[in-house]
Amino acid sequence: MDKEIKTIGVLTSGGDAPGMNAAIRAVVRRAISKGKTVKGIQKGYQGLLNEEISDMEPRNVSDTIQRGGTILRTARCEEFKTLEGQKKGAEVCRKFGIDGLVIIGGDGSYRGAQALSKLGINTIGVPGTIDLDIACTDYTIGFDTAINTAMQAIDKIRDTSSSHERCSIVEVMGRNAGFIALWCGVSTGAEDILLPEKYQYNEQEIIDNIIANRKKGKTFHLIINAEGIGHSTSMARRIEAATGVETRATILGYMQRGGSPTCKDRFYASMMGSYAVDLLCEGKTNRVVGQKHGEWVDFDIDEALEMQKQISEYEYEVSRALSI
């Protein structure tokens, strides 16, 4: 080890996710239990550049494990995508004595971590996003809470859709990734699940499916549409015109990002936050934490960002088969 880490910074970046507070709590307490000093950085990389930094003690994270959102707040910061912004960020770290930094966020945030690492600040990424779209890990903090929140909302929509014998299109989050849509679609027994990775923009297939299902005796029709496909309201109008079946669209939106984290999210966040601190204490940098096949693992950020995550063909095929 070149130099022992004395002060660990922690920030949350990109979209918030339930469980981020549990991850912050883990970083703070694990680091302090190892004799380190911890500094919390507000509002992601923007707060780093603005020097919104303060000491964190174990009591600063009391009563937070059950809270949604992030007590450190989060932001998107265009300036940090420039070399100038990154150099400034590294300078601020040095000014505050931060020699190791835990970044809780998605793969955009990892690029910032990668840049800081190249500038001499030891960085570790922790996967925090409801989208599950980070390839180097089987799990990302926030996904379980988000899918359960969405599933409960969809169950309610299903009740009214069934009562009125309507078609319902429910739009769930996932701009580039269909994991939320797939899991919610399967779990709510949706007739159609539209994923950014799979959708062929063939609305006629959906229309044909609705008409065929009516003939088979199905009295209502549930479509889960991922945000990446979007246009749920206009899609509903076209489907109603083509099928004669009353069709309503509901966009679940940001409610999916909030709320008290599930046990799974609290547990994963607690382990991943702690593991990130352990890596820093071992002198590691430019790494991301993950879980693969039940093991806590870490990868080089450069390699992690090259990896691709696909929707499972088997899961997609099963989703089609179960909707007959």
Ligand code: ADP
């Ligand atoms: P997420 O981390 O959830 O994927 P974003 O993609 O919005 O969310 O990224 C969060 C922040 O990470 C950005 O606002 C920016 O500050 C930083 N970031 C994203 N891409 C880069 C990049 N190429 N270089 C440096 N920083 C980046």
Ligand code: F6P
């Ligand atoms: O990363 C989670 C996510 O909810 C995506 O599914 C969505 O596309 C994005 O965040 C929207 O974030 P915002 O509107 O805050 O930029």
